[in-house]
Amino acid sequence: MERVPLEKKVLSENDRLAAGLRSRFREHGILCLNFISSPGAGKTTLLEQTLARLPRGDRVAVLTGDVQTDNDARRLARFGFPVKQITTGGACHLDARMVERALSDWRLEGFDLLFIENVGNLVCPASYDLGEAAKIVVLSVTEGDDKPLKYPAIFFRAELLILSKIDLLPHVPFSMAAARENARRVHPEIEILEVSATAATGMDAWVGWLDARRRQVQPAAEAPVASRARSVP
Amino acid sequence: MHELSIANSILEAVRAEAARRPGVRVAKVGVRVGELSGVEPDALSFSFEALVRGSDLEPLALEVETCPRRQRCCECGCLFRVVDFNLVCPDCGSTESRCVSGDELEMVYLEIEEPQAAPAPGTGLRGAA
Numbered sequence: 001m002e003r004v005p006l007e008k009k010v011l012s013e014n015d016r017l018a019a020g021l022r023s024r025f026r027e028h029g030i031l032c033l034n035f036i037s038s039p040g041a042g043k044t045t046l047l048e049q050t051l052a053r054l055p056r057g058d059r060v061a062v063l064t065g066d067v068q069t070d071n072d073a074r075r076l077a078r079f080g081f082p083v084k085q086i087t088t089g090g091a092c093h094l095d096a097r098m099v100e101r102a103l104s105d106w107r108l109e110g111f112d113l114l115f116i117e118n119v120g121n122l123v124c125p126a127s128y129d130l131g132e133a134a135k136i137v138v139l140s141v142t143e144g145d146d147k148p149l150k151y152p153a154i155f156f157r158a159e160l161l162i163l164s165k166i167d168l169l170p171h172v173p174f175s176m177a178a179a180r181e182n183a184r185r186v187h188p189e190i191e192i193l194e195v196s197a198t199a200a201t202g203m204d205a206w207v208g209w210l211d212a213r214r215r216q217v218q219p220a221a222e223a224p225v226a227s228r229a230r231s232v233p
Numbered sequence: 234m235h236e237l238s239i240a241n242s243i244l245e246a247v248r249a250e251a252a253r254r255p256g257v258r259v260a261k262v263g264v265r266v267g268e269l270s271g272v273e274p275d276a277l278s279f280s281f282e283a284l285v286r287g288s289d290l291e292p293l294a295l296e297v298e299t300c301p302r303r304q305r306c307c308e309c310g311c312l313f314r315v316v317d318f319n320l321v322c323p324d325c326g327s328t329e330s331r332c333v334s335g336d337e338l339e340m341v342y343l344e345i346e347e348p349q350a351a352p353a354p355g356t357g358l359r360g361a362a
């Protein structure tokens with residue numbers, strides 16, 4: 001019996017594909033954001049309200065993942081931007097290959113913002129890099145303020161936490177302060193926004209975050225090689 | 234339950250490594266799972282066993298080493314283990330530190346059995362790698 005050392009990431013194949021996507025996004029000056037949450041936290045509603053605020057003709061596209069249905073894609077397509085459903089057929093997360101395949105018949109030249117709505121799941125999608133510039137975790141106030149400690153992986157990897165459905169705060173035992181503190185115990189640098197997509201509270205701050213992030217993305221010609229998207233240490 | 238797809242990725246990698254070493258059998262694979270990786274070691278072992286059973290790789294074993302979160306203090310430079318999400322440096326009390334480990338999901342080793350018929354010493358398996 002011999003022990004052979006092997007330093008290899010388990011998801012190295014996914015990471016390789018994701019790196020390819022990331023460099024294509026950079027080349028085309030696309031900001032790609034990967035939205036992750038439990039089922040029903042409000043990702044699709046937030047994206048609907050976001051698309052509703054973007055000017056027509058804005059160079060935006062959406063990929064939305066679901067285990068079975070294409071309901072979300074139909075909801076999102078009403079805003080006139082290109083939307084494509086990725087049906088995973090059982091898989092509880094999107095992976096880089098699915099994204100690559102979904103993008104294969106789109107001309108990336110036409111976009112500078114790509115939203116990816118991941119499959120509703122707070123655990124599994126955290127492990128799969130999709131080539132995004134940032135992961136955004138959405139946590140609704142109906143889920144409990146201890147979620148960051150229960151599912152640290154996604155809060156550790158997300159750049160932004162959106163606390164959603166804050167219009168329901170009067171009706172649920174959810175402490176905003178505890179949620180913020182718990183998220184920062186896992187990830188001290190995480191940015192946090194509070195939003196109600198249905199009551200349109202906090203939407204200006206969110207759209208402001210998005211605009212600021214879009215301005216950071218330079219078109220390929222001017223982009224220095226070193227302007228790499230933030231990666232997990 | 235993405236542990237099933239994680240286990241599958243491990244098996245694919247083991248197959249690829251085995252293919253580069255003709256004649257040897259892989260008996261065990263060692264995997265390091267960080268506590269921030271989002272992968273549940275028990276669920277991973279369970280999925281792994283289910284996939285190995287009845288496959289060409291049987292009886293391949295899995296050893297999971299869990300890896301705690303460690304931070305490097307930005308003030309005094311010491312390395313400390315994070316217990317109960319406490320990010321305060323135990324040496325100097327600083328709250329500024331950087332995460333250096335805990336999110337890994339890596340294969341660390343393979344345990345391989347050399348072919349029975351060729352017990353030659355120094356078969357150069359490492360050299361072939």
Ligand SMILES: Nc1nc2c(ncn2[C@@H]2O[C@H](COP(=O)(O)OP(=O)(O)O)[C@@H](O)[C@H]2O)c(=O)[nH]1
Nearest residue numbers: 039040041042043044045120165167196197198
């Ligand atoms: N009260 C309230 N309900 C919301 C809000 N955002 C979404 N919802 C509701 O929550 C449910 C799930 O929302 P959806 O956007 O489909 O969640 P997803 O599974 O994360 O995409 C729907 O019934 C939405 O109407 C919000 O800000 N406030």
Ligand SMILES: [Mg+2]
Nearest residue numbers: 043044072117
């Ligand atoms: Mg949805």
Ligand SMILES: [Zn+2]
Nearest residue numbers: 306309322325
């Ligand atoms: Zn210190």
